[in-house]
Amino acid sequence: MQLDILTVCYLIGSVTFILGLKMLSNPATARKGNLIAAGGMGIAIFGTIFLYQTDNGKGLHNYVWIFSGLIIGSIIGTLAAKKVKMTSMPEMVSLFNGMGGACAALISAVEFDHVYREFRLDTNSFADSVPFVHYFTISAGAIIGGISFAGSIIAWGKLNGRIKDFSFNGQHILNLLVLGFVLSIAGFTYWSHASITNIWFLITLLSAFVYGVLFVLPIGGADMPVVISLLNSFTGIAAAFGGFLYNNKVMLTGGILVGAAGTLLTMLMCKAMNRSLMNVLIGSFGTKNAKATVGKQQGGNYKEITINDTATCMAYANKVMIVPGYGLAVAQAQHVCHELEKILDEKGVQVSYAIHPVAGRMPGHMNVLLAEADVSYDKLLEMEQANDEFKTTDVVLILGANDVVNPAAKSDAASPIYGMPILEVELAKSVIVNKRSMKPGYAGIENDLFFQPKTSMLFGDAKKVLQQLVSEIKNL
Amino acid sequence: MQLDILTVCYLIGSVTFILGLKMLSNPATARKGNLIAAGGMGIAIFGTIFLYQTDNGKGLHNYVWIFSGLIIGSIIGTLAAKKVKMTSMPEMVSLFNGMGGACAALISAVEFDHVYREFRLDTNSFADSVPFVHYFTISAGAIIGGISFAGSIIAWGKLNGRIKDFSFNGQHILNLLVLGFVLSIAGFTYWSHASITNIWFLITLLSAFVYGVLFVLPIGGADMPVVISLLNSFTGIAAAFGGFLYNNKVMLTGGILVGAAGTLLTMLMCKAMNRSLMNVLIGSFGTKNAKATVGKQQGGNYKEITINDTATCMAYANKVMIVPGYGLAVAQAQHVCHELEKILDEKGVQVSYAIHPVAGRMPGHMNVLLAEADVSYDKLLEMEQANDEFKTTDVVLILGANDVVNPAAKSDAASPIYGMPILEVELAKSVIVNKRSMKPGYAGIENDLFFQPKTSMLFGDAKKVLQQLVSEIKNL
Amino acid sequence: MQNFLQFITENQQMIYVVILMIFLGIEVIGRVPSVLHTPLMSGANAIHGVVIIGAIIVMGKSNDDNYLALILGFLSVVLGTLNVVGGFVVTDRMLEMFKKKK
């Protein structure tokens, strides 16, 4: 009876996960979807605590340990999630993902320990006493969980700048060798003498960590959101192996669901940037190519503009469109940007923002950034809307954006970003670009826009420039 | 071993069904999807024939019967499917669907017979010797299959005009009563004396047929595609019960898949016509309302035009757009329409067709109709494309279409078709409407378009009118 | 109630398969354009012809002297085959008409 109710709890859990994920992929229902999945998770967790029975009909014990673990985890988790700055979200997700991976690896370790204690006095190998499927499930959980854990920690470190990009020739070959080592040791353990398998298992786990580190290390820091999404699907698969191990349906379905959805999401993310997953993992552009293409400057002429002129130009315009990009985010200039918008608004200028979906370093980066600065939602135009508006816009102010306004994406089939939809700012009457230099952006390519007659460059750090601009306009 | 291979066959079958259905819902892959599903079906069928084993390890016998059944079915099925006229497709689908339903019902009947032979000497009821789930599965398959069979046959009869719409007051109440009767008898059988359950079962089956007939009879003939789609999902569910019965995964998954997809498809079909499923089943418009609204004619003035004038008007236009509708289909005027198009083309007039997705009486009706008459594909414009073109069109010729060009769908919130996307023919310079009278179309409502100054009416049967038009233009 | 819960536990795998399949059926055709409604209906119709497998099993298991089962079984094999073969062929013919645009 008790177990029957638990089955139903798990069924509810699985269904809420599917529903939740489905709703999460639609802006109108996303928030509700998250809550529904959370509710199902709660039911599955408390169902397990109170209704689970082992094969011999006993319930769980060690409640004190379990509840203290739950309480400690909840408090830390909630605080961390509430405190984190909006722009550090990917770091946070990466860290949480690492925790999940570690959890899966630990479970496998404990299960291995069970098996080991039973068979360590066996004079033969595991292969003689443990079914292969059982051993396979345990070590797959450990390895995948371990890779996900170590990789996530590195991704976290890269995102908050503690760990620098690091790559050398032959890195990819080394990685393959380490991966091969992990798999061979894992296989070897099964057939080795039962009394020492614990050492081999430990080596497997540790080398999985090493592989996780090496896997993420060479990938460009700016590509971390993609990597996190990939590691996210790894953890899902590790959780699914846990589900196999305990013949637990909700773990199995939840894990597989995330594993599949995470893999697709990773590919969708790459597609939104018009790159392939391979390209991200091997890290060809953003690192090497960047330097290569900077060389072949087209050497056109560009026009500079002073803060003073910019202020006049904007204050007397009818309609201004602001295009925020990665530079705005790193300069932390969202608040002063909002200030600029308000002042212009007071002067009767119609101001809105053109938001490119992959502007910045994570999808939706600009939305959260401007939301943090209290910019009102109806001022944020999506790409399609914005492209309709540019025709009637007097001044476009580009703040630290580059690739997302690069016309090469439309015109130059040889360009690495060819095919990516862009903001067509050239349709406006005039364009003012703020960045610190003529250096290229993320994709490492030249931007023709800067050399067009209607474009003027306004060099300087986005935050400083905006502050000066605001005071200039006030003084007009 | 043999059974293990069969499991894999079934797994392949299930996967191909999912893939096939997915591909069927995308124009680019639809045909391949159909073939993939067919391939999977073949694997599942031949796997069953050669690899199936009963519980006691024996294979199947009666191969002669089985193969003759397969061969007869295949020959008749292929011939029928190849011979049928394109516009009679829904009839054909309905008939095939009925066969599936009958097949499910027959299987249940044979299984019931098995159970009955075992327990008929029992002095007690089935309830004492047969598990409820087993009995439930058998009778659910019989009832749902029976309803689907009888309903499909009626739908087929209605579509080819052999059966007329038939409804009377209280019909819906009668239907509910019959349904209640079917279910009570089915329940009663389980608890009745085992030796006479066969009679009760027969009554259940027959009254399911009666319900199927009564269910479809009052629904307007024009709504049959929706009804067929609904019965299609019924047969899917009946097949799934067969899967339960034999613990057969491919039947179960295939049946459920079609049951779910068919239900959604039914709703999507209703939505494309801007109606609710309830509305279709209760049959409120298209039958009664039609007569009601015809009364309140707005009595505007309309302008007539002669064949002669139409010919001149079209022959000297630069760009003509033809809007085909249900009237063209019933008049079988697609071939002469294609002729008109060719003649105009020779005269240097640019001609294309504006295809509304629900023009006619089945989705895609106009596409298959014009394809049958060899109209080339790039002349068929989808609704959105067509709406962009009307602005630059000189003459729109509407052939037996009515609701799909009714501006009330955009402007009159009280209209039953309000919200349905329409072809915006008023954007063109002039509009010529061919129909036989001022009577309304399917939705039974007045059409303002006919009373507008730029519209001229060209009364007559579509085929005759087009023939005259062609010869007139030739003589110009 | 308890019976019902027990039924769920005993058949939980089956129930999972059914629920997931329902979700899939709905998701998979969620974006179908209206012109494809008729061919899709027809394709789905062919797929539920999988019920023929039941007919084959019935036929292949029935004793040589059970004429009722033999006749009904034979009939159901014929009807099921009609559903499957006719369904796929007619769908293919229909889709031939819709060839690719542009």
Next chain:
Amino acid sequence: MQNFLQFITENQQMIYVVILMIFLGIEVIGRVPSVLHTPLMSGANAIHGVVIIGAIIVMGKSNDDNYLALILGFLSVVLGTLNVVGGFVVTDRMLEMFKKKK
């Protein structure tokens, strides 16, 4: 090979569930707009925190004197909870920022 086939038969229900779930995972998020990529990733991340159930089972089954299992189990409960709770809370916060347009 025979072993493998046998494994498939024995676990066929499980395999069906896995395959259907893979299809569902892919179908369900197929149409996500790019601005939602980050919250979706974060929500999916919270869902795989379901691994905590394994941690609870490990913890609740281990003997009182098996300190290794107790400590590792405790650690995994804490980590799993972090994943679940942190994941859902952070996703909710993110989505709050995306409120409805227009």
